[in-house]
Amino acid sequence: MLDFPKWKIWSIWLTIAICTVLALPNALSEQTLASLPAGVPKSQLPLGLDLRGGSHLMLEATPTDVEKAKLEALEDTVRGELRAAEGGAIAVNDLSLTGGRLRFAVGDATRTDQAITILNKVTAPLGLGAAREVDVARGPVPGQIILTPTRAGIDAAVDGAMAQAVEVVRKRIDELGTREPTIVRQGKTRIIVQVPGLQDPQALKALIGKTAKLEFKLVDVGADPAEVAQGRAPPGSQILPSNEGGAVVVKRRAIISGDQLVDAQVSTDQNGAPAVSFRFDSTGGRRFAQATTENVGRPFAIILDGTVISAPNINEPILGGSGIISGSYTVATANELAILLRSGKLPVDLKVVEERTVGPDLGADSIRAGVIASIVSVIAVAVLMIVTYGRFGVYACIALVINVIMIVGIMSAAGFTLTLPGIAGMVLTIGAAVDANVLINERIREEQRKGRGVVASVETGFREATRTIWDANSLNIIVAIIMFLFGSGPIKGFAVVLSIGIATSVFTAVTVVRLMASRWLAAARPAALSI
Amino acid sequence: MPLKLVPDNTNIGFVKLRFIAFAVTLLLTIGAAALLATRGLNLGVDFVGGLTMQVEFEKAPELDRLRERVNRVGVGDAALQEFGNDRTILVRLPLPEGDDGAVQRVVGKVRTALEKDYAGVKFARVESVSGKVSDELIRDGLWAVGLSMLFVALFTWFRFEWYFGVSTVVALVHDVVVTLGFFSLTWLEFDLNIVAAVLTIIGYSLNDKVVIDDRIRENLRKYRQMDIRQIIDLSVNETLPRTVMTSVTLLAALLALLFLGPEVIFGFTAAMVLGIIIGTYSSIFVSSSLLISLGVKTRAAPVENQRTKGAERVS
Numbered sequence: 001m002l003d004f005p006k007w008k009i010w011s012i013w014l015t016i017a018i019c020t021v022l023a024l025p026n027a028l029s030e031q032t033l034a035s036l037p038a039g040v041p042k043s044q045l046p047l048g049l050d051l052r053g054g055s056h057l058m059l060e061a062t063p064t065d066v067e068k069a070k071l072e073a074l075e076d077t078v079r080g081e082l083r084a085a086e087g088g089a090i091a092v093n094d095l096s097l098t099g100g101r102l103r104f105a106v107g108d109a110t111r112t113d114q115a116i117t118i119l120n121k122v123t124a125p126l127g128l129g130a131a132r133e134v135d136v137a138r139g140p141v142p143g144q145i146i147l148t149p150t151r152a153g154i155d156a157a158v159d160g161a162m163a164q165a166v167e168v169v170r171k172r173i174d175e176l177g178t179r180e181p182t183i184v185r186q187g188k189t190r191i192i193v194q195v196p197g198l199q200d201p202q203a204l205k206a207l208i209g210k211t212a213k214l215e216f217k218l219v220d221v222g223a224d225p226a227e228v229a230q231g232r233a234p235p236g237s238q239i240l241p242s243n244e245g246g247a248v249v250v251k252r253r254a255i256i257s258g259d260q261l262v263d264a265q266v267s268t269d270q271n272g273a274p275a276v277s278f279r280f281d282s283t284g285g286r287r288f289a290q291a292t293t294e295n296v297g298r299p300f301a302i303i304l305d306g307t308v309i310s311a312p313n314i315n316e317p318i319l320g321g322s323g324i325i326s327g328s329y330t331v332a333t334a335n336e337l338a339i340l341l342r343s344g345k346l347p348v349d350l351k352v353v354e355e356r357t358v359g360p361d362l363g364a365d366s367i368r369a370g371v372i373a374s375i376v377s378v379i380a381v382a383v384l385m386i387v388t389y390g391r392f393g394v395y396a397c398i399a400l401v402i403n404v405i406m407i408v409g410i411m412s413a414a415g416f417t418l419t420l421p422g423i424a425g426m427v428l429t430i431g432a433a434v435d436a437n438v439l440i441n442e443r444i445r446e447e448q449r450k451g452r453g454v455v456a457s458v459e460t461g462f463r464e465a466t467r468t469i470w471d472a473n474s475l476n477i478i479v480a481i482i483m484f485l486f487g488s489g490p491i492k493g494f495a496v497v498l499s500i501g502i503a504t505s506v507f508t509a510v511t512v513v514r515l516m517a518s519r520w521l522a523a524a525r526p527a528a529l530s531i
Numbered sequence: 532m533p534l535k536l537v538p539d540n541t542n543i544g545f546v547k548l549r550f551i552a553f554a555v556t557l558l559l560t561i562g563a564a565a566l567l568a569t570r571g572l573n574l575g576v577d578f579v580g581g582l583t584m585q586v587e588f589e590k591a592p593e594l595d596r597l598r599e600r601v602n603r604v605g606v607g608d609a610a611l612q613e614f615g616n617d618r619t620i621l622v623r624l625p626l627p628e629g630d631d632g633a634v635q636r637v638v639g640k641v642r643t644a645l646e647k648d649y650a651g652v653k654f655a656r657v658e659s660v661s662g663k664v665s666d667e668l669i670r671d672g673l674w675a676v677g678l679s680m681l682f683v684a685l686f687t688w689f690r691f692e693w694y695f696g697v698s699t700v701v702a703l704v705h706d707v708v709v710t711l712g713f714f715s716l717t718w719l720e721f722d723l724n725i726v727a728a729v730l731t732i733i734g735y736s737l738n739d740k741v742v743i744d745d746r747i748r749e750n751l752r753k754y755r756q757m758d759i760r761q762i763i764d765l766s767v768n769e770t771l772p773r774t775v776m777t778s779v780t781l782l783a784a785l786l787a788l789l790f791l792g793p794e795v796i797f798g799f800t801a802a803m804v805l806g807i808i809i810g811t812y813s814s815i816f817v818s819s820s821l822l823i824s825l826g827v828k829t830r831a832a833p834v835e836n837q838r839t840k841g842a843e844r845v846s
Contacts, residue, residue, distance in 0.1 A: 355659045373790075377784035377787040388536070424803075425731075435777040445539075474686070479737070483727070486674045488668055498731075
């Protein structure tokens with residue numbers, strides 16, 4: 001039990017040495033770290049937002065929005081494909097997007113089969129074994145076709161939209177120029193955004209909360225004002241609220257959308273007021289030029305998130321592929337719009353469902369108090385252990401220090417974040433380590449009382465106590481794993497430290513202490529043991 | 532001479548005291564359960580939704596005036612609570628009706644109102660949780676506690692025998708209920724961090740019980756003829772120095788955290804301190820004595836003279 005083969009001693013010291021090297025960057029300043037050569041571990045223990053201050057937001061998308069967007073995209077596909085049908089365009093009538101399905105009637109009922117064949121082909125799953133994303137079926141009325149997105153189709157759409165949303169959110173936050181934001185997807189419909197050091201998340205939320213769907217549509221000048229007043233738009237048109245008050249009737253089909261923007265910047269309009277200038281990509285530019293050429297003299301509407309921002313007249317064809325959006329903007333709101341347009345539209349609406357913001361002062365206070373308290377705790381534990389167990393108490397304290405270094409080293413290297421509950425978890429693993437040593441030392445005392453010799457007592461003490469320590473700690477590991485799997489936020493941070501800490505505390509309290517004890521027994525050969 | 536918190540070779544008749552202990556335990560548990568049922572817990576925004584703002588003022592504000600000011604914003608009744616010192620106030624507001632964005636608007640309004648009336652006011656921490664998320668957090672928390680208990684029971688059953696599983700879980704339920712009762716009594720905020728504390732208490736209390744169970748099992752093998760009551764008394768007494776030493780050491784560390792540590796973890800450490808006391812009590816008095824009531828058997832029937840022999844060894 002107390003014999004250590006050479007390889008074992010070396011691997012123990014090597015493990016400790018590696019962890020110490022991994023923990024070392026935490027003791028160095030940033031400048032020193034930057035000057036270190038490549039290949040040397042440099043990662044410091046990342047601190048949670050509760051310790052360093054910052055904003056934590058949880059955003060949630062409503063899947064029904066995605067379903068709606070998918071149906072709208074489907075509408076475009078249906079219209080586009082049937083217009084290009086072989087043997088002349090197939091007219092699409094009475095199209096509706098209610099009840100999560102797309103319904104329409106084919107203008108010429110005899111071409112229903114052709115339409116279904118076309119739609120089946122374009123909605124065919126990509127790749128072998130992929131599930132159908134849309135079911136195409138005949139409706140109860142002759143000539144009617146119903147397209148229903150399948151569960152798999154909706155899931156795939158939500159998944160794609162979320163992945164894209166994460167990218168858009170990342171772009172927008174990068175525009176704010178904040179340091180190391182963390183943007184991760186959580187579950188099916190959520191995104192977690194963490195921005196360290198951000199005091200006031202208002203600007204952040206304003207940027208994330210907007211979809212920024214930009215569209216250019218022709219104004220329907222032929223609409224009957226009486227019908228419009230009653231909320232009825234002519235077929236193929238829709239009524240949209242206007243920023244300038246009132247409502248504007250526009251054609252449903254967009255001439256061009258914000259997807260084709262390549263740049264947007266703050267500039268000024270002819271009156272010197274803040275405005276946003278934008279530039280289309282080459283296809284967008286051509287389409288814009290064509291549309292404006294064909295519609296000189298008529299107004300078109302610039303629409304952002306379903307609201308008409310302005311509806312200027314097309315005085316002459318706009319050929320340069322760029323334009324300007326003016327309205328009642330301040331420099332700040334114009335800048336915000338420019339950022340939104342540059343980063344592209346969000347494929348889904350995101351709502352803030354959880355917000356936690358900690359000011360940097362509070363974080364610093366917490367750290368200071370935490371550090372002072374930890375030092376006092378450690379001193380209290382050390383004094384108690386040394387006074388109670390003498391030499392073996394000193395060993396226990398050395399093991400404790402190694403334990404903390406190992407936890408810090410492993411967490412730094414693995415990139416786990418240290419939160420306030422994490423510090424509490426660390427205190428608890430110190431407790432576990434203390435307990436392991438108490439178990440061992442009390443057992444040695446007991447064996448001595450039974451009249452055993454020094455070496456035999458120590459040997460039995462370690463053997464018997466180790467079994468108990470394993471039992472107790474495997475149970476604690478189970479609890480820690482459950483906490484990690486089912487807990488959220490602070491509980492997870494706590495569970496991570498606890499799991500690592502239990503492993504390192506068993507290693508240090510049992511193996512390392514045993515190594516120290518055996519070396520001493522071999523070297524000093526004590527006749528009696530004061531414990 | 533090394534310090535000994537517990538003298539050598541104690542021989543306290545814990546088993547004899549078990550009926551008193553059961554009565555105390557029952558009383559504590561029923562009392563705590565009654566408190567929980569009637570008074571409930573001061574659930575934090577994590578669990579009921581709504582928002583909390585930790586506001587720091589330049590000098591201590593008059594609470595009545597502040598409350599009146601926040602209420603005048605018209606976003607619901609504010610609950611105010613001093614947090615650590617009289618310049619730091621926790622403002623709690625109910626979850627506003629309407630969509631999820633409503634919470635964000637309330638924060639904005641209160642911020643604007645307070646910044647106007649109180650110069651140099653700082654919002655050190657703002658937390659808002661929507662109702663949907665808080666429901667999930669409750670669900671996750673209950674799952675975590677429930678599953679931990681289940682796995683603990685299964686593990687102890689598998690590692691020892693079924694009565695150990697039952698006695699351990701009974702003692703753990705007692706620990707958890709009494710801790711929750713304490714939170715009901717003191718009206719300390721019960722949030723996610725406290726759930727972590729409760730799970731830790733389960734872990735710690737478990738540790739204690741496993742150590743004693745381990746010793747009971749060892750002694751059951753060693754002294755096959757000894758009466759079960761004596762085995763349990765012997766095992767609890769033998770492990771007593773360890774039980775006390777570990778608890779005292781941990782308490783020393785936790786008390787430092789409680790009084791010197793950051794305000795944010797006050798509730799957490801308070802729960803831990805109480806949990807360690809309760810857990811130690813239930814390990815010594817409840818779980819092991821419960822084994823007798825559950826009918827744990829020695830390998831052979833107890834014989835009169837063996838009993839005397841066992842007693843000699845103990846003293």
